[in-house]
Amino acid sequence: MMAALLLSPAASTERAGVGSPEAWGGNASYDAAVAEMTDDGYGAHPSYGPRFGPERTLLYTSVSSGIECLDWAYSGDEDAVTTIAGSCSGHGACDNFWEEAYWANGVDGARTTFSNPSGGAMSLDGNSLYVADRDRLIVFLIDVSDAAHKVYYVAGRVNNQGGDDGRGTVVKFADPIDLAMHPTGDYLLLTDKDNIRRINLGDTLNNLPLVSTLDIPSSGDFGEPFQIIINSAGTHAYIADTNKEKVFKIDLGGSDYTSTLTVVVSDTVLKDMEPTGIALSSDESLLYVTNYKGHQICKVALTDPVSIACVGQGGAGSDDGVAASAKFYSPIMLDLWNGGSHLIVAQEGKSDGKHSSLRAVRLSDDVTMTIAGGSTGGELDGSGSVATFDVVTAVVVSPDQRYAYTMETTLNQVRKILLCAISSSSSSSSSSSSSSSSSS
Numbered sequence: 001m002m003a004a005l006l007l008s009p010a011a012s013t014e015r016a017g018v019g020s021p022e023a024w025g026g027n028a029s030y031d032a033a034v035a036e037m038t039d040d041g042y043g044a045h046p047s048y049g050p051r052f053g054p055e056r057t058l059l060y061t062s063v064s065s066g067i068e069c070l071d072w073a074y075s076g077d078e079d080a081v082t083t084i085a086g087s088c089s090g091h092g093a094c095d096n097f098w099e100e101a102y103w104a105n106g107v108d109g110a111r112t113t114f115s116n117p118s119g120g121a122m123s124l125d126g127n128s129l130y131v132a133d134r135d136r137l138i139v140f141l142i143d144v145s146d147a148a149h150k151v152y153y154v155a156g157r158v159n160n161q162g163g164d165d166g167r168g169t170v171v172k173f174a175d176p177i178d179l180a181m182h183p184t185g186d187y188l189l190l191t192d193k194d195n196i197r198r199i200n201l202g203d204t205l206n207n208l209p210l211v212s213t214l215d216i217p218s219s220g221d222f223g224e225p226f227q228i229i230i231n232s233a234g235t236h237a238y239i240a241d242t243n244k245e246k247v248f249k250i251d252l253g254g255s256d257y258t259s260t261l262t263v264v265v266s267d268t269v270l271k272d273m274e275p276t277g278i279a280l281s282s283d284e285s286l287l288y289v290t291n292y293k294g295h296q297i298c299k300v301a302l303t304d305p306v307s308i309a310c311v312g313q314g315g316a317g318s319d320d321g322v323a324a325s326a327k328f329y330s331p332i333m334l335d336l337w338n339g340g341s342h343l344i345v346a347q348e349g350k351s352d353g354k355h356s357s358l359r360a361v362r363l364s365d366d367v368t369m370t371i372a373g374g375s376t377g378g379e380l381d382g383s384g385s386v387a388t389f390d391v392v393t394a395v396v397v398s399p400d401q402r403y404a405y406t407m408e409t410t411l412n413q414v415r416k417i418l419l420c421a422i423s424s425s426s427s428s429s430s431s432s433s434s435s436s437s438s439s440s
Contacts, residue, residue: 069338070369087411087413097140098136098140103153103208109150114413117407120179121181126398130181139173155209156172173190177192178226180237182230186202189228193222193225198213225240225241234252236252238250240278245273264302277333282339285303295316297334311366312327312328313327320370323368328347330349332393332394334395341362353390356392358370358395377390394406
């Protein structure tokens with residue numbers, strides 16, 4: 001229920017495969033397989049052989065443990081890409097989850113409709129996906145641990161634009177685009193036009209969190225703050241501003257929510273790029289930024305933010321391969337996978353949905369690959385090679401690294417994409433082993 005989802009921020013958890021006993025219900029073979037992924041930089045493993053090729057093949061596979069990750073086809077898994085919420089419009093009766101009558105119990109994902117879901121963030125336990133609805137001017141959450149993918153209202157007054165703080169429908173948003181979860185799990189930050197809003201999950205009344213505005217004296221410097229991320233220590237947030245063509249850094253350490261704003265990558269470096277997406281390398285020395293207008297993914301060293309290197313030819317397309325030959329089509333938002341070994345890219349594509357897809361860049365050698373979707377737009381679920389998307393605008397990777405969630409603005413849906421699969425033989429072997437252990 002709503003109370004369980006909002007009242008108690010989740011405790012910090014370790015990444016799956018790097019010490020988390022809860023990953024996939026404590027599957028030991030998965031934990032071991034993911035933990036060893038970074039041992040050789042995804043080269044030729046002494047036991048399993050080559051792991052990667054420039055064509056659409058497995059980015060990672062473990063023969064012994066039955067783990068397959070970032071496989072474009074998943075030909076044996078028809079549920080690799082599924083629609084979990086927002087598909088009601090045009091397909092049946094819809095329930096307005098934002099109405100007070102539904103606040104306590106939520107609405108099944110299949111009975112909901114959204115209006116430009118633009119960005120999101122996950123709770124630390126991976127059970128709740130928070131999403132900003134840009135046109136309806138609200139924030140909602142999806143309980144992804146629930147089979148019905150219940151949708152719950154969080155904050156905002158529907159179709160009422162403004163900057164009012166408070167709870168529930170007292171709150172007004174101006175242009176909610178993206179969310180970032182603080183490492184403590186206590187609050188979310190939201191990019192909202194020329195302000196950064198704080199959704200305090202640790203301060204709720206009747207299950208509604210308190211929403212406030214960060215006191216940033218120079219927030220007027222914002223043009224259109226798009227994707228926002230927070231560093232692992234929770235001391236700084238980084239924001240890609242597509243209008244000002246800058247990357248800003250916010251100091252989150254001030255008292256009374258007072259923060260300082262600085263420019264870390266200037267508009268001289270990002271000129272004519274319209275940066276929308278941003279990610280921080282695992283060691284936090286590099287920023288990855290989308291060149292939305294020029295169809296590239298670029299990286300900038302924080303110690304030398306005047307130099308930039310990019311992946312992609314600079315022409316629009318969906319070609320996979322090495323940095324010099326790969327193509328993107330309006331890459332819009334980013335997330336890291338497997339402790340930073342790969343960059344997951346939400347590729348918006350054309351306005352008619354063509355080239356809308358989910359891509360991956362292996363950061364050890366900048367090889368790009370398509371995970372799901374392709375040149376044709378649509379709303380088909382299924383394997384990665386069959387599934388189609390229609391204007392993907394955001395991607396969020398689950399804490400256990402098994403799934404990615406995408407938001408699509410044309411079809412107004414939220415999709416779930418399988419990033420790592422356990423083969424049936426591995427599952428059977430694991431079950432057999434468990435039964436044997438139990439009987440001994």
